[in-house]
Amino acid sequence: MSITAETAYSSSSAANIRAAAVRRFAFTDSLFHILTRLSAALVLVILGGVAVSLVAGAWPALSTFGWSFLVTESWNPVTEKFGALAPIYGTLVTSLIAIVIAVPIGIGIAMFLTELCPRSLRRPIGIAVELLAGIPSIIYGIWGLFVFAPFLQVHLQPFVIKLFHGVPGLSSLFSGPPYGIGLMTSGLILAIMVLPFITSITKDVFDTVPAVLKESAYGIGCTTWEVTRRVVIPYTRVGIMGGVMLGLGRALGETMAVTFVIGNAHRISASLFAPGTTISASIANEFTEADGELYTSSLIALGLILFVITFLILAASRFMLMRIERRAGS
Amino acid sequence: MITLIRSTALAAMAVALSITTVPADAADITGAGATFPYPIYAKWADAYKQETGIGLNYQSIGSGGGIKQIKAKTVIFGASDAPLKGEDLDSTGLAQFPMVMGGIVPVVNLEGIKPGDLVLDGPTLADIFLGKIANWNDEAIQKLNPDAKLPDQAIAVIHRSDGSGTTFNFSYYLADVNADWKEKVGVATALEWPVGLGAKGNEGVANNVAQTSGAIGYVEYAYAKQNKLTYADMINKDGNKVEPTAAAFSAAAANADWSSQPGYGVILANQPGAESWPMTAATWILVYKKPDNPDATADALKFFAWSYAKGDDMAGALDYVPMPDNVVKSVEEMWSKDIVGSAGKPLYAE
Numbered sequence: 001m002s003i004t005a006e007t008a009y010s011s012s013s014a015a016n017i018r019a020a021a022v023r024r025f026a027f028t029d030s031l032f033h034i035l036t037r038l039s040a041a042l043v044l045v046i047l048g049g050v051a052v053s054l055v056a057g058a059w060p061a062l063s064t065f066g067w068s069f070l071v072t073e074s075w076n077p078v079t080e081k082f083g084a085l086a087p088i089y090g091t092l093v094t095s096l097i098a099i100v101i102a103v104p105i106g107i108g109i110a111m112f113l114t115e116l117c118p119r120s121l122r123r124p125i126g127i128a129v130e131l132l133a134g135i136p137s138i139i140y141g142i143w144g145l146f147v148f149a150p151f152l153q154v155h156l157q158p159f160v161i162k163l164f165h166g167v168p169g170l171s172s173l174f175s176g177p178p179y180g181i182g183l184m185t186s187g188l189i190l191a192i193m194v195l196p197f198i199t200s201i202t203k204d205v206f207d208t209v210p211a212v213l214k215e216s217a218y219g220i221g222c223t224t225w226e227v228t229r230r231v232v233i234p235y236t237r238v239g240i241m242g243g244v245m246l247g248l249g250r251a252l253g254e255t256m257a258v259t260f261v262i263g264n265a266h267r268i269s270a271s272l273f274a275p276g277t278t279i280s281a282s283i284a285n286e287f288t289e290a291d292g293e294l295y296t297s298s299l300i301a302l303g304l305i306l307f308v309i310t311f312l313i314l315a316a317s318r319f320m321l322m323r324i325e326r327r328a329g330s
Numbered sequence: 331m332i333t334l335i336r337s338t339a340l341a342a343m344a345v346a347l348s349i350t351t352v353p354a355d356a357a358d359i360t361g362a363g364a365t366f367p368y369p370i371y372a373k374w375a376d377a378y379k380q381e382t383g384i385g386l387n388y389q390s391i392g393s394g395g396g397i398k399q400i401k402a403k404t405v406i407f408g409a410s411d412a413p414l415k416g417e418d419l420d421s422t423g424l425a426q427f428p429m430v431m432g433g434i435v436p437v438v439n440l441e442g443i444k445p446g447d448l449v450l451d452g453p454t455l456a457d458i459f460l461g462k463i464a465n466w467n468d469e470a471i472q473k474l475n476p477d478a479k480l481p482d483q484a485i486a487v488i489h490r491s492d493g494s495g496t497t498f499n500f501s502y503y504l505a506d507v508n509a510d511w512k513e514k515v516g517v518a519t520a521l522e523w524p525v526g527l528g529a530k531g532n533e534g535v536a537n538n539v540a541q542t543s544g545a546i547g548y549v550e551y552a553y554a555k556q557n558k559l560t561y562a563d564m565i566n567k568d569g570n571k572v573e574p575t576a577a578a579f580s581a582a583a584a585n586a587d588w589s590s591q592p593g594y595g596v597i598l599a600n601q602p603g604a605e606s607w608p609m610t611a612a613t614w615i616l617v618y619k620k621p622d623n624p625d626a627t628a629d630a631l632k633f634f635a636w637s638y639a640k641g642d643d644m645a646g647a648l649d650y651v652p653m654p655d656n657v658v659k660s661v662e663e664m665w666s667k668d669i670v671g672s673a674g675k676p677l678y679a680e
Contacts, residue, residue, distance in 0.1 A: 077493070078516035150541055177484050179527055179542060264491030264528030275527040277491075285530060289394035289493020289519050 097187025153180025205239030363396020363409030411495020416592030452507030491528025
C-alpha cells in the first residue's frame with residue numbers, strides 16, 4: 001500500500017518535471033527562433049538604410065544631371081559638371097581583368113590541392129594562399145606602386161607596346177606611354193587580391209565532393225582530368241560561382257590598392273596601359289576636399305551606382321545559377 | 331572585505347579623476363584642415379606644449395574638410411590653403427588670417443638635366459599641362475633653354491588626384507598667365523585635367539615623377555627638396571629668372587598688397603617684384619568672430635600669436651616661410667578689434 005502510494009507520487013512528480021522541461025525547451029526554442037529572425041531582419045534593415053541614405057545623399061546630383069549622369073565622361077569640379085561614365089568603365093574593366101586572370105588560376109590551385117597535391121605540400125600551399133588573403137589592401141597598394149608598377153614600366157610595358165605595334169585592335173589596346181600604372185596594373189593587382197578568395201572557397205567545395213562519386217568514376221576508367229571535369233566541377237559549380245562572386249565583389253569595391261596604382265584620371269582611353277579611375281578610387285580621392293553640395297552629392301551618387309552594380313551582378317549570377325540548376329534537373 | 335575593495339576602487343577612481351582634471355583645465359586646442367602646413371603646425375604645437383602645457387589636436391584632413399568642420403563648429407579653428415571670399419566670411423561670421431607660406435615648384439625627371447638646368451615660364455608650363463606641348467624638344471621649351479640638351483621624349487604629366495590647396499594655387503597661377511587654361515580648365519582644388527596621370531598627395535606626385543622618365547609634376551618645395559627632385563627655375567612677372575628659395579617666396583609675400591582683399595585673401599601667385607617666386611602660396615586660419623566657446627578661441631589665438639613671434643626658425647627649418655612682420659602686426663590688430671567674447675570684450679589682448 002505504502003509502496004503503491006509512493007510510486008504514484010513519484011510518477012506524478014516525474015510527469016511534472018517532464019512538463020516543466022518541455023515548457024523550458026519550448027521557451028528557449030521560441031526565444032532562439034525570435035533571435036535568429038531578428039538577426040535576419042536586421043540585415044534587411046541595414047541594407048535598406050544604406051540604400052535610402054545613398055539615394056537621399058545622391059539626390060541633388062541625380063535631379064540635376066538625370067540619366068545623363070550615367071553616360072557623361074566629363075568630371076569637372078570647376079564648372080560642376082559631373083558624369084560617372086569614366087569611373088564606371090574603370091571599375092568594370094579592372095574587375096573584369098582581375099576575374100579573367102584569377103578564376104582559372106584559382107580553380108587550378110584548388111584542383112591541384114584537392115586532387116593532385118602530395119600531402120606534405122598541401123598545408124604549406126594552403127597556408128600561403130590564406131596569407132595572401134590576409135595582407136591588408138594598403139600593403140598591396142604600396143607594393144604595387146613601388147615595386148610592381150616600376151617593374152611593369154621598365155620591363156613589360158615597353159616590350160608589349162612594341163610587340164603589338166601595328167597589329168589592328170591590339171595596338172590601340174596596348175599603346176604607350178608606359179606609365180607603369182593604369183587600368184592593366186590595377187587589374188593585375190586586383191587579380192592577386194581576389195585569387196585567395198576564389199582559391200580557398202573552391203578548394204573547400206571541392207572537398208565536399210563525396211569520395212564515393214570520385215571513386216566510382218575512377219572505377220569505370222576515368223582520368224583525373226575527366227573526374228574533375230565531369231564529376232567534381234558539375235557537383236560544385238554553385239560553390240565555385242559563389243567564390244567567383246565573392247572575388248568579383250571585392251574587386252569591384254577595392255579602394256586603397258587601386259587608388260595607388262590606377263592613375264586617377266577621369267578619362268576613358270582605348271589603351272589598357274592608360275591611367276583611369278574607378279568608383280571607389282574617385283570617392284576616396286576626392287571626398288575630403290569636395291566642396292559644394294553638387295560635388296559631394298555626385299560622389300555619393302557614384303557610391304549608389306557601385307551599390308546598384310554589385311546588386312545587379314549578384315542578381316544576374318543567382319539567375320544564371322537557377323538556370324543551370326533547372327537544366328541539370330530536367 | 332567587499333568594503334575594502336570598494337573603498338580601494340573609489341580611491342583609485344578619485345586619483346584617476348584628479349589626474350585627468352589637470353589637462354582638462356588646460357584643454358587642447360582643436361583644429362582641422364589643410365595638409366600642406368601640417369608639419370609646421372605639429373612642430374609649433376610640440377614646442378608650445380613644452381612651454382605652456384597646452385597641446386594642439388590638428389587633423390590634417392584637407393582644406394575643404396577644414397572649411398566644412400569650422401562651419402559645423404566641431405573644431406575651434408579651420409585651416410585652408412584656398413582663402414574664403416569676403417561674402418563667405420560675412421555670411422558665416424568667420425575671421426580669416428594667413429599663418430605661414432610656402433612655394434610650389436615644377437619638378438621634372440629628365441636624363442642629364444640637373445636642378446637649375448631647366449627654365450620655364452608660366453604660359454609654357456600651362457601649355458604642357460594642357461597637353462599642347464607634348465614633347466620635351468618642343469620649340470617653346472627649347473627657346474627658354476637654348477643651352478640645354480632636351481631629349482626627343484614624350485612629356486608625362488603628373489598631377490594631384492585628390493583635392494588640394496596646392497592644386498588651387500597652381501591652377502590659379504596657370505589661369506593668371508594663360509588665357510586658354512583659364513577658359514578650358516579653370517581654378518579649383520580639383521580639376522578636370524586635360525592630360526596626365528593623377529597621384530595622391532604631394533608624396534604621390536613626388537614619387538611618380540621620380541619613377542617616370544620624362545615626367546613633370548608640381549609639389550610643395552619641401553617635398554621636392556626632401557626627395558631630391560630636379561626642380562625647374564621660373565621666369566616671374568617681372569621677366570626675371572628666379573630660383574625657388576625661401577628668399578624668393580618671401581619676396582612674393584612682401585610685394586603682395588595684403589590689405590586689398592577681405593580676410594587677407596591674397597593669392598600669392600604671380601606677384602610683382604624682381605625676386606618674387608611666381609608660385610608662392612599662403613595658408614589661412616579660420617575662427618569665429620563671436621565664438622560659442624570664447625575661452626578656447628582665446629587659447630587658440632595665444633598659440634597663433636606665439637607661433638608668429640617664436641616660430642620663424644622652426645618654419646625655416648622645414649622650408650616654410652614665416653609671414654612678414656607688417657602682416658603679423660595687422661593680423662593681431664584685427665584680432666583685438668574683431669574677435670570678441672560674449673560681452674563684446676576682445677579675446678586677444680596684446
